[in-house]
Structures are given as structure tokens and as C-alpha cells.
Amino acid sequence: MEPVRETYGLMPEGTDVLMYLVLIPFALVFVYGVFYRLRTIGVRSFRELVSNIVSGLPEMARYGLLQRKVVGEKLAGAMHLLIYSGMIALFIGTTLVFIDYDILRLLGLRMLRGDFYLLYEFVLDVMGLALLGGLSLLFYRRFIKHEERLRNRTEYAMVLAGLLFIGVSGYVLEGVRLALEPRPWGDWSFVGQSLSKAVFSSFPAPFLTTFYQGMWWSHAVVAFAMVALLPYSSLGHLFSTLLNIAVNAPKQLPLGKMNTPFRIDELDPTAEIKLGFRTIAELSWMQKLGLDACTDCGRCEAACPAYAAGTPLSPRDIVQKLKKAIWSENGGDRDVFASGLIDEEEVWACTTCSACIEACPVLIRPMDYIVEMRRALTLEGKLDKRKTAMLTNLSRYGNPYGFDPSEKQKFFQELAAMGAKTLDENPDAEYVYWVGCASIYDSRGREIAKNLVKILVKANLSFAVLGDGETCTGDPARRIGEEGRFQELALQNVETFKTRGIRKIIVNCPHCFNTFKKEYRDFGLQLEVLHHSQIIGELLRTGRIKPVRPLAEKITLHDSCYVGRINDEFDAPRLAVKSAARPGGFVEMRRVGRNSFCCGAGGSTYWYEVKRRDRESVIRLREALDTGADVLALECPFCMQMFADAARITGAEQKLKLKDIAEIVAESLEPS
Amino acid sequence: MPDVVVCVKQTVDVYQLKPHPETLAPQIGQAQWKNSDFDLNALEEALRIREKHGGKVYVVSAGHDVKPLLVRECLAMGADEAFVLSDPSLEKADGSATAKVLSSIIKAKIPRWDLILCGEASLDQNSYQTGPRLAEIFNVPHVSYVTKLEVGGGGIKAWRAVEDGVEVVSCNLPAVVTVGLEINTPRLPSLLMIRAAQRKPLNELKLSDVGLTSNDVMPKAETVEIKALKTERKKQKFEGKPEELAERLAELIISNVGGRR
Secondary structure, eight states: OOOBOOTTTTSOTTHHHHHHHHHHHHHHHHHHHHHHHHHHHTOOOHHHHHHHHHHTHHHIIIIIISOTTGGGSHHHHHHHHHHHHHHHHHHHHHHHHHIIIIIIGGGTOOSSBHHHHHHHHHHHHHHHHHHHHHHHHHHIIIIISOOTTOOOOHHHHHHHHHHHHHHHHHHHHHHHHHHHSOOTTGGGSHHHHHHHHHTGGGSOHHHHHHHHHHHHHHHHHHHHHHHHHGGGSGGGHHHHHHHHHHHHGGGOOOTTOOOOOOOTTTOOTTSOOOOSOSSGGGSOHHHHHHHHTOOOOOHHHHHOHHHHTTOSOOHHHHHHHHHHHHHSTTTTTSOTTTTTSSOHHHHHTOOOOOHHHHHOTTOOOHHHHHHHHHHHHHHHTOOOHHHHHHHHHHHHHSSTTOOOTTHHHHHHHHHHHTTOOBTTTOTTOSEEEEOOHHHHTOHHHHHHHHHHHHHHHHTTOOEEEOGGGOOOOSHHHHHHTOHHHHHHHHHHHHHHHHHTTOOEEEESOHHHHHIIIIIGGGGTOOOEEEEHHHHHHHHHHTTSSOOOSOBSSOEEEOOOTTTTTTTOOOHHHHHHHHHHBOTTOEEOOSSOGGGOOOOSOTTTGGGSOOOOSSOHHHHHHHHHHHTTOSEEEESOHHHHHHHHHHHHHHTOTTTOEEEEHHHHHHHHHSOO | OOOEEEEOOEEEOGGGOOBOTTTOOBOGGGSOEEEOHHHHHHHHHHHHHHHHHOOOEEEEEEESSOOHHHHHHHHHHTOSEEEEEEOGGGTTOOHHHHHHHHHHHHHHHOOOOSEEEEESSOTTTOOOOHHHHHHHHHTOOEEEEEEEEEEETTEEEEEEEETTEEEEEEEESSEEEEEOGGGOOOOOOOHHHHHHGGGSOEEEEOGGGGTOOGGGGOOSSOOOOOOOOOOOOOOOOOOSOHHHHHHHHHHHHHHHHOOOO
16 A cells, blocks of 8 residues: 555545635635735835845845844744744645645645655654744743743734644644554654554544544644734734845945935925934835834844943834834824834934844844934934034034044144154155044043054054044934034045045044945045054054064953944954964953944944943943953943943952053054 | 014134133134024023914024024024124124114014013123113013023913022013023024025114114123133142141131131
8 A cells, every 4th residue: 555645534525625615714814914914014016015025035035034143043043943944844744735635636646645755744743843842942931931032922922822732733633643544654754653652542433533623623723823813913024024134135234334315415405304203104114114024032132232231222122112103003193202102212322333233133223213213303403411512512613522623733743743744744645544533632542543653653654644634524423313414524524535635544433434434435435444453453464563572461352333243343453452462361252243242332322321220331341351351452442431431430440451452552562 | 372582692602712822812713603502592492482382483683793504593493583683883782782773673573572582691791681671672571590481371480590599480471581501401403404494584684674873782881801811820739648638628728718627
């Protein structure tokens, strides 16, 4: 007797027809749900949707089907991969049965027979175990380990119960079937066979037959119900995430690059003024798709420094609350701030470190929504005193501190005495060293600039400084949402660079670095921008500077957001620090590279206060102390300020010295 | 729906003023101009009144060289219309002359108003005169040094910061109110709003438009000279243990300034 799939084997005659009749209402509910969901999100044109999906197919394959970012976390990744592959396999299995029974059989053919059928039974039994294994991990994470970021909602528990029932009942059906009608090839269905022998063989046949039929129908109906509810429940993420990835991923700007909604020099003064959003209705369907794709997994929240520091912000809450507003009645037209949905403090707490973007497994960008809401608030100008002061300072004095720009001269004279000529004196210089406000006006920051000049002079690099021509890059204005004032400064700087023929610049501030490198492109400026870690790394690699005296202390390094995660430079700072460290004198922190943790100064948050329980800088400083290092190497003048405060507060000033990488390298170049 | 007139003065940015190293005269040419801080508080308050009760907000400004860009900032904050008057004869205007010009503008151009809001003083001259003088000219009540203001029922209720506490007073409209920095944080018009404010009416006037001649706006007081105060510090240095130093310091403070231990 050849093994063959006995579809409807133990079911009464006509079950197949009845099943399809039962399926119809469920299918209708499903189809209606899909359209309802797409319509609510604002998809108006099916063609537009499809063409967007097609252009994002490679990303959809990579991040959706292959789960590139989902598996980034071990436990959660394994859990999801098991459930995901189990469900897909079982779905394919059921589809094969449909093809085999409802199509091929009518043509007098069978597919699920012979060796192929045996393999089919075996693989599905394995994948069923994968599903149950994944669901067990899910249960463990939610109800035993109680992972803080996982929220328990009735709906989530229902989904778990439903999936669990489908998985278990499948095996039960198999076991009962093999108990009633043992087959010589039954061992291929090894889980069902074991159940059959261990449990069901002792029951009387008539009972088993009735039980089987009841179980068969409940298995089918629960499965249909899950499909029908798919568009209405969190399970919908299996479509919504793929849609978001396909539609939005190809259009996403590189990290650190904000969109340029207008050019102030090309703006029609009579045009309608709109910037950012205050209601859901102002979002495009693509932006809403991003919100809709959120699975409430909480990875962004777990990565968010502002959340860890106990500010009102959770990137997950932002997305979830906006998502909820899409679905609530008239939610789309309500002002997110006036209605109390979002507290202004939430959006001000964001340091724009981009950790939430990095963390999201389905490529949602919580930070982008936050920044767009900031833009709407800033447009109206209802800002507190410190934000107002910073922006006024930028406009009036060209620096966020509000120092008289004439203060610059004194410091540039000091640099000149060290060998840093101005571009006027040295017009042929290959590089321009853009010192940046934090290293011009702040006394601690000045030390960084002086040490960098020391290195550049020692390496005999052809460079000059701008002196009076320096002003703010506009970064704090752009991040706080004041696009106009940012552009005013950007256009002024672009003009300076163009008229003076500047092509290559060196900066020691990651915020200047990112702004020049990424933001100024929209204003017609392509510069070769080097962060000082990069030029120092280059000088070390080419032997133009040679460390002669390694530091005695043990050193650890804090990756800044805007050089590290956002601009992918992790090696150069390490090369610089390691070159100056003694053998074995460099240690890494727990969170490094892309997972680094913001000091709390980014996104303009340096310039104002947000109510909080803890400080990002203190949390991070503790991590640095945990390494046992004596020196914390930094690559950003704002990180320097933040950690200096943190060290003062925690009394760690003696235990851990804060040094910029320029200071460390300069120190190692001096013979003792 | 009260209509509110806000008087805004443009002054030099006194924080940028540096005395000439020899003459000690402030180098006004080097400093930028801005709207006087207190006046922006007055404008912010007017806008909040409008948000709550409706009505119109007018800005009036007078000076020897009123800068349209700064007036645009006021319009960008939300004022509906601005009337500005520039005349060289106003370069040395004092509170009396300013009040006269402002009242003439209001009489000529804003026939109906319920409340005039002013900063309690100006950033540069700090003479606290213009508001009360306006009230005298219009013969309406005035409330000065206001740190909280409520409008309703045809009148106002105002909280005044006076030396020995807070005085709460009320009066009927029309009235003149001068406000201090504590009353609110003025909104900062974004650059986009400033550009958009080009669409709002900014009326530039001459003295003759409001029925005045330069003789009418002669200052009552004459400014003879403005000089920076130069104070030499004693530059004394003490050394020793912190406890002893604290002791010495305490003695010095008591002997020089007074007070008790």
C-alpha cells in the first residue's frame, strides 16, 4: 500500500463542501478587514501601493522575509524565528493539501503520496515543534521572566492561546488518526505517532472518532478565526511590517539626515506655512503605514537613553499612541498636544541619538515622528525660556551660548601662536580646521582644539582655521525644529565655503561633522569632512605622527552618537586611542559601537532642561566605571561637558579622568 | 472681544554694548537692534488675551529709525496690524515725547481700543514713563508693574508686584497696563513665521500723518552724556586654610558691608 495523504479521512462525507461554506464568512471578514485597514491608513490608490511595494521588494526580502534585524536579539530573535518559520511551514503544508486534494485530485492526480508525502509529514511535525517551541519562549518571556518592555494585553494573550491551540490540536488530530487507523509509515509523523501510542491507543474507538471530528472542526474554525481577525489584531503585523518595509525603506534618508521641507531662499513668501505635524491627518499614508507596523515589541524603548533616564519619553509610546489615534474616532483630526495624547515634554526629551531607529526590527523611525512634532511646536514659537534663548543667541550672535562673537578673536590668537594660521594667511592650505562653538567658547572644549592643533602642527599637515568666518553650523536649530534659522546659518556657511574654495574640512565636534557631511548637501555643498579621529587615524596610519610614550592608565572609549551609530565611524577613534594606550591598556564598555548609549546632549537637549529621574550621562558614566578604566576617552566636546557634570554629581572625578582622543594622542607624542 | 494696542520700542541690544575704552561712551554703532524685552512680554500678553477672548492686537512703534524687520517679528508673533512712525527728531525722545507720538498714532489710526499694553520700562532707558503718560493723555486708569492679568466683564484684574508684596487691583476698560518680565515667556517667532508675516499690514507713518511736527516731540529732559561706570576692584588675595579664610572673609564682609554673624 503506497503512503498517501488521507484528507478528510475520518470525517463524514461532505465535510469538504461544508468546510468551504464555513470558510466563506471568515474570508469575507478578512478581506473587508484588509481594505478597511488600508483605507483607514489612507491608501487611496491601489496602483500607487503596488508600485511602491515593488520598488521595495529587495528590502522586504532582506528585513521582512529574512528577518535581518529581528534576529539581532538572541532570545526574542530565536522566539520569533521559531514561530515565524513554524507558521509559514504549516501554512505551506495546508496550502499543499488544498492543491493536492482540491485541484490535483479532481484531475486524477495526487502530489502528497509516496516518499514526498512521508517527507511532508516529517517536516511538518518538525515545524510544528518549532512553532510550539517559539510559543513556549513567548510564554516564558511574558509570564515567567516578565520582561519589562513587554506589555500584557488581553489581545496578546488571545493570540498566544489561538496559536497554541492550532499547534497542539494539529498534533492531537494526527495522534487520534493514527490510533484509529494505524499506518505502517506512521513513524514519519513522529510526534503524532508518539501521542497515539502514549495517549490515544487506550481510548475506545467510537469515542475517538467523535473526539476527532470535534477536534477537527475546532482546529479548522480557530484557524479560520485567526485569519479573519488578522487585519484587526496584532497578528496583522505580518502584513503591516512587510508593507512598511517595502514602501518606506527605499525612501528612508540616511541616519543623521533630516528632510528639507523647503528652501528658505526659494520660498514663496505668500505660500501656506506648514511644518511638521500636530494631527494624524497631516501625515501621509506612508508615514501612517510606519505607525501601523508597530508591533509593540519595545526594542526602541529598551534602547532609548531618554527613557532609561526617566524622562517622559518612550519612543514606543509615541508610535503606539499615534497608531491608536489613527484608529480612534476623529482621532486623526485631533491636535496631538491639545488633546493630551502627547505631552510636549516627550518630544523635547529626545536626544536624536537614533538608537530607536537602529533598534526597530521592522524599520519604523520613531525619532522622525518626534522631530516632525518638534517642528510644529517650534513653528508656533511657544518655547520655554532656555530654548528661546538658544535660538535667539544663534540668530544674534552666531553661537548657541550667547557669547559675544568678539570673544572668538582672543582664542584664535591663542591658536595662531601654536601654529594654526588663518585661511587669509595661508590661502593654499589643504584642510580647514573648523573649530566649532563648543571648542571656541567653552574653556574645557578649548583644550580639545589646542591639542588637536598641536597634533596637526606636529604632523606638518597643511591646514588653516577660519577665525572670524566661523559661526554655528545650525545643528541645534535644525534638531530643535527651527528649520528657518538652521537654513539661514547653513546658507551663510555654504556661501563662505564656496567663495573661499574650501573643499576639505576637519572638525572635532560630531554635530558639526554630521551637519557638514549630511545636512549641507541639500544646500549644494559637497565637502570632504573628517572628524578629528579620522585625520588622527590617518596620520597614525601613514606614520606622520608616532606615539612615543604610551599612557600608563587604562582607557575605555565612549562612541558618540553622531560619529558612531549615525556616521558609522568606530575604527578611527579606536585606532587613535589604542595607539596611545599601553599593551592591554584599552578596554571596551558593555555597550559599544552601534549599541552605544547617548550622553544626553544630542538633538539640542544640551540647551534646555527636561524633567527626569536620572541622567543619561550618569548611567553611561557608571558603565565606564564598571570597566575599571582610569580614563574615559571621548570624541565630542558635548559628551565631555555631560560626563564632566556626571562625574561631579557622582563624585567620580578622581576615579575616572575625561580626555578627548586628541588630548590622549597629543600626550603620547610627547617624550617624557 | 477686547481690542488691544501694544506699544513696542526698538532699542539697542544692551547686552552687546561695550564702552569705548577711553571715552567710556557706549559704542552704539556696533550693537544690534532688538525689540525691547518688556514690550515683547506686553505683546505676548495681548496675544494670550486674544486667544482667550478674541479681538484684535495692534502694534505701534515710534523711533528715529524703526526697523521693519523687527516689526515683522511682532507681526510674526501674531499681531494683526502694525503702525510705525520713524522720524529723525525722535532720536533723543524721552517718555513724554514718546507718549505723545504713540497717542497721536493711536488717535489717528486706531479709533477703537479697549486696552493699551506696554512694557513697564524700556531696555535701554529704563525710565518707566511712557505707559503712565499714555494713560494721562487718554484720561483712562493705568496699572503698572503687572505680573498677572485677567480680562473679563468689561474690566481687568491685575496683580502688581510692589515692593512689599503683591497688590491685586481691578478697573474698568479702557485702561493702560504696563507689564514686567515675570508675566510670561514671549513666544519666539520662527523664521518661517517672520517671512509669512510679510503678508500682514505694516503701516509706515510720518509725523504729519498723525498731525504732529518735530516741535511737538521735543524731549522734556536733555541727555547730556552717557558713560560706562568704571569700578576698580581691590584685588586682594588671601592664603591659608579654608576655615581661616572663611573666617577672614566673614569679618571683611561684616566690616565693609555690615550685617551680623
